[in-house]
Structures are given as structure tokens and as C-alpha cells.
Amino acid sequence: MDRALVVWVGAALALVFLMAMPLAWLTVMSVSSEAGTTLGHYRYVFTDPALAKSLWNTVVLAFWVGLVSIAIGAPLAWLTARTDVPGQGLIRGLVLASFVTPPFLGAFAWEMLAGPNAGLLNKVWRGVTGSDHPLVNIYTMPGLIFVVAIYTFPYVYIMIANTLALIASDLEDAASILGAGRLTVARTITLPMVLPAIVSGFILSVLQALALFGSPAILALPAGFHTITTQVWSFFHFPPKIEAAAAISMPLLGATAVLLWLQKRLLGRRGYAAVGGKGGTRRRIALGAWRVPALLACLAVMACAIFLPYGILAKAAFSRAWAQPVGWDNLTLANFTFTFFEYGATRAAIVNTLELGVITASVGAVLVAVLAYVTNRRLVVGHQIVAFLAFAPVVIPGIVLAVALFIAYTRPPFVLYGTLAILFIAYLTKEMPVGYGQSDATFRGIPPDLEDAGRILGAGRLRVLRDITAPLAKSGIIAAWCFIFIGVIRELSASIILFTPNTKVMSVVIFDLKEEGQFGAIAVLGLVMLALTFVTVAIVQRALGRDVLGARE
């Protein structure tokens, strides 16, 4: 079985370079000191009051983000999946927009919207009410939770909307006939059925919040508090404490693994199978007089996630001073000129980003396609292990991955730090699970019989791949490409650790500019990033012929 050998050697090498070696170094580093092995770094991380505080802040942030995401995502999902609320397409489109908006751009925009004094909303509030207190102060823990949650609730939305779409109204009607009132039906039938989806959406949101770097760096640091991710980042400041960064990464890694395991168990036991009722119509509940208020509520959420942030970004991009009112004398293209023609780092960063995006997406799409093909067609022994490994990086938060890669690849024999290669490795590893999930679904949808039918009629293995498998898998592979691409161009938490001046990417430049307070240039770059993202999303929608939020399986 030389075929199996090739695949296995390839997979093993990839595994070693992408995960095993970096994680091993991370572990070694977390217990090493000049005097030999030590648990001192862990003791330091868990007992130092400031660090313990950052661990706790992370817990608080993640937990509340999970809850708020449910509070936003669940009603929204129910409204669009089961009621006759108007503008469903619009709402879904906006949820999608929130899903793909880089959270750090949102955080940045919300600084301009809800800074306690200069923030636009607070100014309006003061103007209207005459109060000298701000309406909201975004530089607080609740502010941070809010800004993170408005970009993570789509995880809850997707889980619940897709589940609700599978529950036939019959099930609910059956209970109604037995005399249960509307609320009782909701409580005893609908809720238990979507509970796994809710919990699983909660866990996904929590995981997002745990791993996020940009938003806390933008909103928590000015307020004088740290989370684990910002702490990891600050350990890299001179003089660096890489060992401490490694040690504080471990709880993050552990928490992620445990949460994912929990989610898998939950879905495994009472997952979609339980709700996958065949046929059955899904009746929409008539909201009656509540239709318009419900729509307004949805739009209010979307105003927070999309309209206001995008609006203020656009305003900042075209204004001399973002905090001043719109007007001819405040209108300028100088931010664009500066960003594209005067600031040397921008163009290089855009080129780097696109290069990394295209290369990672291309290599990644091919890789996940091969992996998914091999595992779906069981071409090698132990294909289950290959599938597991393709999903494994999901447990490594971006910043932890970056720390591990930094440690592994700043030393011989593989000095990759300072090259685009290390970013490529980070992105490929990070995006592999998403891409693999997409490809796996694609190949699962192509019965092997279709290939066998070609073989027996005289086509060789490669010919069948070309004539039959490739055309059928094409749209799925394009979608995987786009998912990876979107993931790469918005990546910040790993890039912020791994970049060097010559390998800056857009997100890092934005963050750099942020530290210097260059609002106009950030807004311009942010708009470029959003434009890239939405073009890519449009391509996916076309390729798949449905919206990205739809049930994958």
C-alpha cells in the first residue's frame, strides 16, 4: 500500500510541523527556566494578582458574551425561522454581515460611537437630554461584552435557526391538540428540542470570546484591565517573558478543549438526529400587530452590529476629524491619499495580506479537499485518524498557536520567524478545521457510486476525478477556498505575535495605527477589508447557490 504510505507520511509531517512540534515547544517552554525544569511560571501566572485578575476577566467576558449572544441570537433565529416577521431576507443578510465583520473593526468603530465623551451616540444623548453623563461607556467590561457579543451572536443564530428549520410544526401541533397552550408548547416541546443548539451556540460564542485579541486590546486596555489574550501579547513586550506567555496559554488551551468536548457530547447525544424529522410542514406563526415591532427590534440589533459601525467607519474615512460634524469643510480624501500613497506600510501590507490569503486559501482548499476525499473514500487505513487530525486545530486559540509557532520557529533548525511562511503555517493550521468541515460535507454529498460508475465504463482513477468528482465538488471547494480566505484576511490574534516589519498584514497595520490614534487611515483600511470580505462572501453564495448561514450538513 504505497498510496497509504504517501498519505500517511504527508499527514504525519504536516501534523508535526503545524501542531505537534509547536505545541511541544509551548509545553517545554512553560516549564523551563535557566535553572532547569520548573513549575514557577504556572505559579506566577496563577498567583500573581494582576495575572489572576486577567484570567478572571477572561472568564467573565466569555461567560457573559455567551449569555448575551443567546439573548440576541435566539429570538432573532426564532423570528426569522418560525414567524412571519417582514424582511427575513434582509435580516439574514445582516446577520451574515455581522458574522463576517472582523470584530476588531467593530470594536474600533464602537470607540468612536460610544466613547463616553467624544462618542457620537453620547454626544447626541447629551445634546438631546442635556445630561452631563454619558449614555454608555464603551471602555468598561459591559461595553466590551456588548461589542464582542454583537459579532458572536451569529453562532447562536446559525445553530438555532438551522435546528428550528428542521422541527416540523406537526410536533408542536401534536402537543397543542393534547391541550397544551402556546407557552406550554414552547416550554415543553420547542425549547427542549432546540436546547442542544442553544447550549452549543453558547459554547461556540464563549470560545470566540476566549480567543479574541483585538476587541479587548482596543477596549479593555484603555480601561485598565487585561484578558488572557492581551496578557499573552504584553508578555512579548521588551523584556519578553515568553515562558510566562506559554504558561498562561495553557489554561486557554485547556478550556477550549474541554468546551469543545462538551459541545460534541451534547450534540452527539441529543443532536440533530433527534430533530431531523422528515417531511412535515413548518408553519409560520402569525405575529399580527407585533410584526412591525419585531422587525424594528431586529433592525435595532443590526444597527448596533452593522449600520452604526459601518456608518462611523465611512464617516471617519472621509473626514478630517471624525468627531466633528459632517460637512464640506470636514470632507476629505486625504485619509485615502495618506493610506495608499504616503504610508509605505499599507501597500506592502495589502499585498502581503492578499498573497497570504490567496496562497493559504489555495493550498488549504487543495489540502482539505484531498484530506476530505481520502477520508470519505476511506482510501487509507486509519482514515478516521486523519479526519480527527484535520479537525484538531480547532482547540488551539489563534494567539496560543502563535506563541507556540513563535517558540518553535525562532530557533534552528527551522527559523521561519520573519518570513511570510510562519504566518502561512499559522493561518493554514487555524483555518484547516473550517475548510475541512466544508470539504467533508462536499464529498459526503457525492456518492462513491458516481465515481465507480465512471471507472467501470472505462475511465481511470484520475480521469474520473477530472470528469466526475471535480465538477461535482467544484462549488464546495470554491466555498472552502472563500471561507479560508475570509478567515485569513481578518486574522489578528496570531498575526500580532508573528509579524515582523516586513511581514505586516492589514489587520496588524490597523492595530498599529490604532495604537497611534490614526483614525482616518484605520477607517480606510477597515473599509478595504470589509469590501474584500463581502466580495468573497458574494462568491461563496454564488458557488453554493444558498446563503452561507444555511445548514451545512
Added chain:
Amino acid sequence: MPTSPLRLAAFALAVVVALAVAVPVPAQDARVEAARKEGKVVWYTSLVLPSAERVAKLFETAYPGIKVEVHRTGSERILQRVMQELQANIRNADVIHTSDAGHFVLLKGKNLLMKHAPAGVDPFPAGFKDKDGYYYGLRATLNVIAYNTKAVVAAEAPKSWKELLDPKWKGKLVTAHPGYSGVIATHVLALSHLHGWDYFKQLAQNRVMIKQSAADPSVVVASGERVVAVNGGEYTAYKAKKKGNPIEIVYPREGVPLVVSPTAITAFAPHPNAAKLFTDFTFTRDVQQFLADSEGLYTGHPDVKYPADKPKLSDLKLLTVDPEELEKRNEEIKKKFVEAFGA
């Protein structure tokens, strides 16, 4: 931007002409030729981005064919970058310019700097010159208080560092970070000499907003997000004021920390000739005058004239810090600051 492209171009032309006249031609040619072969110079600088880009443009206009690659970030980040890169054996930076003089003590100690005296630095004051000849102060600025004139009337404005401790400023202050900015690291050390570490603990009671760059507090104050900046580079506040922002600068009476920002060529510079040419260029009177004029900076050049609305350094009580001490206490400064402010 106050400087119109026309003025910039005219100035660039003047620089070129001046250089052509001032420097003996043959020697100059050989140096420029060597630099041109290298093609570019990589400049790690903490000079605020638009200023740095403009200096780069001036050089590129004066010496066509030699590009300046500007990598701008905070002083402390620059040191982090340089050290991380060296660990990975990356030799990228030609010229390093930060506002933390301690960095240069450190780098010199590690033999990472090249000895190079820029042409014409002899008459610079002693505070601008390393005694061993490795680094020279390219520019200087002051650390000042700035306030929003729409929110505070001049009479109410704080006149001294101590007045910032008044609880009436609670929730209205903004600071930059010594973990990012060398200007602020210098400031923190100078003030700790003046008022002790307790000063910062008390200041933190006023719930100060924490930004990173020394350029940022004036942006925040100008926008009105906070009312008073408890520190920050004078030159950015001055420029903001010049642009018409509602901002006023206070030179506190207890003393004003002077931050001399040195520049040096690395020992491993991949483009040593271009680096020397560039460094010499930045010390010419024209560029030094440019820094003073359009960037609002102070310099060590004796012939530079300052705008009339800027105080003379000799009129101020200046607080200076010893680079050696700054180097030694680098970690302590950041740690104490984080302890006081939380992040």
C-alpha cells in the same frame, strides 16, 4: 496637513540645492553611489507616522534611487522587534530611532550599534551626544499637559503635575503607556524622581484612560473624549493645536521632562552606506529646521530657529534623565505603571 505639497516640493528642492553646494562633490559622489547600490535604507522609527513618512520623502527626493523603508511603531515596540529579530537571526534594521535613550545604552552594551558621528554634530549640546560616539539625539520634545479648551477654561486648567491629582479630574484624564512609548517611559522616570512612585498611584485614582502612543493623548483630548492629557509629546499637541484643534499646552512649573530621542546605525546594518547617508541627512540643518518648523520638535542643532509661539528651552525648567538609569530601570518603570493603572 498644514504643509502643502507645493511647499514640500520647494523645500525638497532647497535641500537638494543646499546639499549640492555644501558638500565637496567627489567624496559625496562616491558615498551616494555606494548607497545607491544598496538601494534602500530601513528605518525603525518612533517619530509619529506622518512626520516619519515626510522625512523619508525628503530623503528620497534628495537622493533618487534610494528608498527609505519606514517601520513606525512605539519606542518600546521597536526595541521588542529588534531583539526578537536578532533572536531569530534576522538582520533587517539599518537605522534605529526611538525616544527611549535607555535603548541605546542597552544596544551599545550588546555591541549592536555602529560607531558613526553624523556630519555637523559637534556643536550639539552634550545631552544630544553619546560620549562613546554611538548615538546622537535627532530630535527632542517635552512631556507636557494638554487640555481641551472647549471643556476647560485657561484659569481652571491644571498648571502643575500635582494638580492632576485633584479628584475633580476623575474620569477626565488620559495617559499614554511607557510599555509602548519611550517618551512616556522617560516621563515616568522623571516624574518618579520629582514626586515619587506614589504620584502615579494617586493619579490612577482619577480613573485615567490608558492609550499607547505619546501621540495619542492629544488626539483623545482634541476629540473631547477626555479633557486633559496627563502626559504626551509636546510636538504632537503643538501640531494638533496648529491644525486648529481646541487644545492648549501647559508646561508644568515643577519642571518639564525633556526627551531626547537618539538615533543610531546598527552594527549589522544590511545597508550601511545608505544608513550613513540617511543619518547624515537627518542631521543637516535643513532637516533639523524642518523638524522644528513643521513637526514642532526641538533639536540640538544650534542654528535652528523655532516658531515664535513655542517657549525657548532655556526659559523652562527642564527635567532630564540619565540614559543609563533609563536602561537599568526599564522593566521597573513599566511594572510600576501597570501596577498603578491596571494595564
Added chain:
Amino acid sequence: MSAVRLKGLTLRYGGVDVAAVDNLSLEIGDGELLALLGPSGCGKTTTLRLVAGFLDPEAGEIWVGDRCLSAPGNVVPPERRRMAMIFQSYALWPHLTVAQNVGYGLRFKRDLARADREKRIAEMLRVVQLAGYEARYPGELSGGQQQRVAVARALVVEPEILLLDEPLSNLDANLREEMRFEIRRLHEAFGITTLYVTHDQAEAMVISDRIAVLQAGRVAQVGTPDALFERPRTRFVAEFIGKTNVVDGVAAAPDVVEHGGVRLTVAGARFTPGAGVALSVRPHQIDLVEPPGAPAPNVFAATVRRSSFLGDSLDYEVTITGSDLVLRVVGPATRRLAPGQVVGLRIDPSACVPLDGA
């Protein structure tokens, strides 16, 4: 010559101890249609896929005429086996039109001119009554039409061997019946050696020249439908093909089997007295007569326990008087017996078929 010979084929799926196909040997004559019949999981599909070359056998050989297609260390890939296959799922390619689907196999016939290719596709579509559907996509066809496209796609390449894996199981009862005859008709028209997998014995009987009954990866019995029905060799075959009564007893004489006082004479048997014997007696081969006055060989008195009216016949369950033996009997619709009624049964000695492995 496209007679197919399978010799001692064995295959075990990865990680499974039990062989899916276990030392299976079988011959299919040139131009013959042989059905592989057996219950779910007995290895029919596996056998077919071994023949097709989608699976490599662990042991055994596959020959077509004098061509060895598969022997340890020497396996011809599917594309060079000159076979065609019709899948249970039809496996039509959704991204190709009907004409493209049907014509796909012709792309690999180098010597065929383009015009000839078109002609053959058109001709084939006419045969399966799909002329005019060339430009449609499979998704735009009914189940039966899809099935016919699958048939056309397989036959148009004029394969030496045709393999079918339960091609009718997705169709509704009426269409299935129709397609059975259709396949038989095509087989007779083209005369292709055919291996036909099914778990439906009625289908196998209608369609095939011979049937191989598979049990747990082995061939239990091969023969014409008649032979299998009339002379099943094992209890498994007897019960799988049609309804039957299996009588377990002990040989009382070389041609007599006794079960709890009931003695049955078996035509042409040579039992060792005292040995355990199983007999198959088909319900319709038991005659209902008047209750016997005096004991006679192979004639018994019995009581009707249950009767079911099936329209053209009646199905009885009767207990032989003085024993625990319960038999199923088919009687004419013209004469109905009520439960509790006493009748006589006559079992012709030639209707008693001894089975292997009592």
C-alpha cells in the same frame, strides 16, 4: 468467450473478523443471466464489486474466458475489465445530460468516430424509450426514466459482462414488475453475460437463467429456478426460495423418516437408520383428502387450526392427529375448511426432499 469463473474469492473488510465473502466459487456461462440471491448482508454486493474490480480480493481468482482479471498480486483495474454496471442508486451524474451520461463510456472507445458515437447513443435511447430526452438532466427525470438511463449507459458500451446491483429496488411495485421483463427482454436481445444481484426471490426467479443463493459469504446452492425450488439442498435454501415445511426427524428405515409417531416415506432416499434427517415439503405439494379410514403410507388425519383466504387459494395450518407436527398446506379456493375440521393429508414420497445438515 465471456464465461466468468470465480475461484475461492475471499474478502474481509478492514477491521472486521468475519469474511464478507468467504472462499466463494461460481461459474457463469457465456451469455447467461445469473442472479446472486440472498438475505441482506450475505455478501452479494461485495461479490459484485469484487467482480467489477472496486475491491481487491484477499484470496481467489476471477477469470473471464481465458483472461485473468484478478489473482493475488495481479489485479486488472475496473476501467480495463470491459464490464458495465447498473447501480442500485443508478449513479447517474447530475452534472451531465442524459446524452452525456449515456455517451460517457463511449469516450473511451478510441476507434469509434464521433458520428458513430452519436448514432449509438440515439439508438440506445430509442431502445430504452427515451428518445427526445437527450438534453435533460437526471434531476429532471422520473425514477423509472432514470433507471432506463442507467440501463442505456451500461448497455451502450456493449460490455462483455453486465453487473446489476438491485437495480429495481428503488421502484414502486408496478414499475418493478414492468422493468423485470424489460431487463429480461434486453438480455435476450443483447445476450450479454450478466450477474444480477437481488434479495427478492420472485425477481430472481422471473429474470434469471440460474440463481446462486448466497449465505454468509458462501454459495449455498446454484441452479435453475426450477431446480432450486424443487430440490433445495439445504434448509436455508428451501426456506429462502418459496414457502416450505421443514420436518425434522430420525431415519427409521433407508427411505422412511419418523417425527413423533408420524412416518414419512421419501422417494429414492438412502438414509442410515437412526440418523437425524430434515425434509422439505412444499405446502402446495400436500394433497387434502378425506380423513383416512385405515392407516396408509404417507396419508394422515389432521385437524385444521387456522385458515386464511388468499383469493385464488386457501392457506391452512394443520396439526397431524396424534403428534405435535404442524404443517402449512395450500388448498383450492373451491373447497373451504373451517378451523376444527378434521381432514386427510396425502404427501407424495417424491414431494419429500431431504436437506443437508439436519
